[in-house]
Amino acid sequence: xEHETIKQWRKRNSLTQVExxxxxGVVGESVSRWETGACSMPSFLHLALESLEKDRxxxxxxxxxxxx
Numbered sequence: 001x002e003h004e005t006i007k008q009w010r011k012r013n014s015l016t017q018v019e020x021x022x023x024x025g026v027v028g029e030s031v032s033r034w035e036t037g038a039c040s041m042p043s044f045l046h047l048a049l050e051s052l053e054k055d056r057x058x059x060x061x062x063x064x065x066x067x068x
Contacts, residue, residue: 001046003037009049
């Protein structure tokens with residue numbers, strides 16, 4: 001995963017660096033370093049992001065069905 005990719009993913013999912021860090025159980029500085037390329041990302045990060053995205057989609061779908 002490229003460092004630009006994580007930033008694009010985060011913005012697409014409307015998260016701040018701190019919010020993403022909390023969801024991943026890391027400090028905000030880690031996300032910042034990954035995004036700038038100052039630090040290498042964990043090899044499993046793409047799996048964690050996929051999981052978070054699916055969880056967020058499920059939550060959105062549940063909220064939408066409750067509104068009806």
